[in-house]
Amino acid sequence: MLFASAILFFCSQTDGLAYQGLQLPISANNMKLSTSVVDEFSLGFSDRDKQLIADLNTRYPLGSLTKAFVATTVSELVHEGLLEWDKPVTAYIPELQFTADPALADRLALIDLLSHQTGLERLDTINQLSPAYPLRTKWQYNDWMYALVGEIIERQTTVIRSRIPADATARPYMITDGGEAVRIADVSLLDGTTMSPPGGGVRSSAHDMLIWAKALMAGFRRDPSPLHRVGNVLSGYAITNRSSGFDELYALGLAKVTSPTQFGKMGFNPNLVDVMPLIGQDHPPTSIFYHNGAMPGYNHCLVMIPGQQAAIAVLTNSISQGDIADWVAQIILQAVIGSNRPVDLVPIAEDAAKRWKTRYATMVETLEKGRTPNTEEPPHAALVGHYQHKNTRTTHTLKHYHHDTFCFLPSAEERIQRALFHYTAPTWLLHFEKREETGAVWSIKWKLGNQVTDGEIFKRVSESPSGST
Ligand SMILES: *[C@@H]1O[C@H](CO)[C@@H](O)[C@H](O)[C@H]1NC(C)=O
Numbered sequence: 001m002l003f004a005s006a007i008l009f010f011c012s013q014t015d016g017l018a019y020q021g022l023q024l025p026i027s028a029n030n031m032k033l034s035t036s037v038v039d040e041f042s043l044g045f046s047d048r049d050k051q052l053i054a055d056l057n058t059r060y061p062l063g064s065l066t067k068a069f070v071a072t073t074v075s076e077l078v079h080e081g082l083l084e085w086d087k088p089v090t091a092y093i094p095e096l097q098f099t100a101d102p103a104l105a106d107r108l109a110l111i112d113l114l115s116h117q118t119g120l121e122r123l124d125t126i127n128q129l130s131p132a133y134p135l136r137t138k139w140q141y142n143d144w145m146y147a148l149v150g151e152i153i154e155r156q157t158t159v160i161r162s163r164i165p166a167d168a169t170a171r172p173y174m175i176t177d178g179g180e181a182v183r184i185a186d187v188s189l190l191d192g193t194t195m196s197p198p199g200g201g202v203r204s205s206a207h208d209m210l211i212w213a214k215a216l217m218a219g220f221r222r223d224p225s226p227l228h229r230v231g232n233v234l235s236g237y238a239i240t241n242r243s244s245g246f247d248e249l250y251a252l253g254l255a256k257v258t259s260p261t262q263f264g265k266m267g268f269n270p271n272l273v274d275v276m277p278l279i280g281q282d283h284p285p286t287s288i289f290y291h292n293g294a295m296p297g298y299n300h301c302l303v304m305i306p307g308q309q310a311a312i313a314v315l316t317n318s319i320s321q322g323d324i325a326d327w328v329a330q331i332i333l334q335a336v337i338g339s340n341r342p343v344d345l346v347p348i349a350e351d352a353a354k355r356w357k358t359r360y361a362t363m364v365e366t367l368e369k370g371r372t373p374n375t376e377e378p379p380h381a382a383l384v385g386h387y388q389h390k391n392t393r394t395t396h397t398l399k400h401y402h403h404d405t406f407c408f409l410p411s412a413e414e415r416i417q418r419a420l421f422h423y424t425a426p427t428w429l430l431h432f433e434k435r436e437e438t439g440a441v442w443s444i445k446w447k448l449g450n451q452v453t454d455g456e457i458f459k460r461v462s463e464s465p466s467g468s469t
Pocket residue numbers: 241242243260261262275276278
């Protein structure tokens with residue numbers, strides 16, 4: 001963990017909650033909370049080039065830790081009578097319709113969007129989402145649904161967007177497989193071209209996240225909460241992992257579990273280990289909320305233990321070899337709940353890092369295995385053109401894969417620099433689609449995930465060779 005990590009439990013004597021990106025309809029005045037820090041720790045740089053040291057007030061785009069802010073905003077707006085939990089979302093966005101299931105939008109309520117129970121595939125673009133599962137049958141994480149909630153909030157309220165001076169925010173880094181830190185491009189959160197704001201755009205500091213956690217947990221201390229009906233946000237709605245013991249639940253923007261249990265399920269560590277370690281086997285069952293967050297250059301984890309009124313916030317400005325914020329939070333969690341025989345997570349994290357480092361080679365291997373050798377490469381002149389998909393603009397170098405399919409897997413180094421760390425092997429393939437009648441190429445099809453049936457279509461809008469988009 002090379003960079004800027006500000007961690008820890010409650011902070012002292014703080015006035016108000018400062019965060020940017022979304023405005024909760026609560027005022028700083030009713031958020032006066034005095035808390036005490038058990039321990040705090042920060043490490044590394046918020047900006048390596050300028051040698052700025054990270055501290056508890058360093059701001060980070062929160063990634064998916066934003067989701068609980070969005071859910072709480074909705075809860076506040078329900079309290080104010082501006083939104084209703086059970087109303088179809090088409091009451092707020094009349095034009096919403098999913099091509100693959102035109103009746104679905106009328107059956108979706110805010111609670112379905114916030115608890116990831118729409119059953120819609122989790123693509124990274126919304127226009128053609130198809131149901132992967134029937135409504136309310138399965139928990140299926142979907143950033144787009146939070147973007148949709150953001151749109152609903154905007155339409156029902158006046159959202160004030162603040163611009164934050166660039167210097168106030170920790171710069172994003174990726175750690176290469178060799179352990180070197182690479183500064184990557186800043187993510188634009190507020191320019192309307194990404195879905196990030198409601199899915200991941202709130203910025204905050206470790207210090208403020210502890211105040212946030214304390215406000216969320218007020219009900220468990222029988223304190224009046226500055227947040228209205230926050231119980232809505234903390235109730236379990238979807239079962240993310242059923243078991244005969246304690247089910248793992250999804251509340252709104254937060255995972256809700258009872259130890260002994262596994263953590264990190266909202267992040268990418270589960271893909272890097274055979275099985276996530278069971279935490280808290282050596283003490284009485286404890287109710288715990290958590291969420292992970294990752295976006296290019298940032299990796300976070302928030303854990304709340306209401307019974308102890310403790311919270312752990314790990315915020316970092318780098319994606320390293322695994323979900324490091326999650327491992328760190330789990331280590332601290334075991335100390336906080338007083339595990340006598342804590343699971344040693346270091347060797348598990350090391351194994352996960354090893355697997356992380358072999359991912360590129362594995363992808364190359366998988367792609368090679370799936371390739372039909374010696375197929376004819378279509379003449380490039382027939383393919384060159386301008387292909388368009390909404391506002392997305394991205395440039396890649398294509399290599400012939402087989403038939404009319406090309407591969408854009410960049411070098412290992414470029415993949416890290418461009419923060420394309422979530423793509424799996426099939427995601428690197430682009431298929432040129434030909435019209436049956438004429439044989440002319442009319443689009444490029446891109447399948448973003450393995451559940452995707454149709455894939456995203458980049459329509460050819462001109463044959464001019466100027467930059468394929
Ligand atoms: C579900 O929970 C059980 C019990 O903790 C665990 O053994 C199993 O690995 C979990 N499965 C998934 C997919 O998380």
